Amino acid sequence: MRQLPKKKVTKIDPRKELSPYLNHQINQNKTRKKEAKKKVSASLSMLHLERRKSLLKGAGSIIGVSLLAIIGLGYYISPLANVSSVQVKGATDIPAEIVVKNSGIKASDRVLDYKFHQKTISNELAKKYPEVKNVSVDISHLNRVVLNVHEHSTIAYVREGKVYRKILSDGNIGRRKLRWSEIDQSKPLFIGYNQETSFKDDLKLFDSLPADFRDQVKVLSGSTKRKSQIILVMKDGNLVVGNLSTFKEKIKYYNEIRAKAGKNSLIDLEVGAFSRPLTASEKKAYGIS
Known part of the structure; x- marks a missing residue:
């Protein structure tokens, strides 16, 4: 029986075969460690730099505030x-x-x-x-x-004897006493008010009326026959009489009645709504010419 020839066996050292790979891995690890150290070093440097900037900024703020305080104090105690x-x-x-x-x-x-x-x-x-x-x-x-x-703005004037005082937008009366030449004569005058209650009631009603009607009023008279009555002398020479409780409601009829009544008429809105010519005594009493 013929024997087969023996095969040659090659012995391989695994360490030699793996050494290049292992060396590469070792080098990569070393490189990574170096880079990591560099990053840590850079981070620490940046941190130190930021801390230094922060300290300088804080110190600058303290110095600035201190200087301002010193300057302010010096100014305050100086002449x-x-x-x-x-x-x-x-x-x-x-x-x-x-x-x-x-x-x-x-x-x-x-x-x-x-x-x-x-x-x-x-x-x-x-x-x-x-x-x-x-x-x-x-x-x-x-x-x-x-x-x-x-x-406060002035909405009207009130006459006290021979002087006038302002009626202010908040409802109070001005302290100063004015002569006729010192007042704004385009503003209404409150005349003949001897009782504070009737004055305040008329002022409250007047302030609630439409602005276009208020602008036409020349005088509000306190010389009424009844406490509930209100009398207004208009700039066009008419006299308007009304009741405090209904006057605001009836004022809507004023322009229509005035157009029909003409000049120097009494427009009565107290009971109903009508007009008639003023008498000579009424004109004299309310200074209507």
């Missing part, structure tokens, strides 16, 4: 902070010198004190003068006080 002058703006009803006098502002005081306490000034002036709605305080040129006076 520059004393009131050098007072200017009044917006006051038409009250003379500027009276506003300054009653504001309580003194030359020896600090301007900033009045800026911080402007509400007190406003309340004091409004308490003394009903014409004043409110007052705001500004400071100019370091030590000049500016008082901005806001006044």
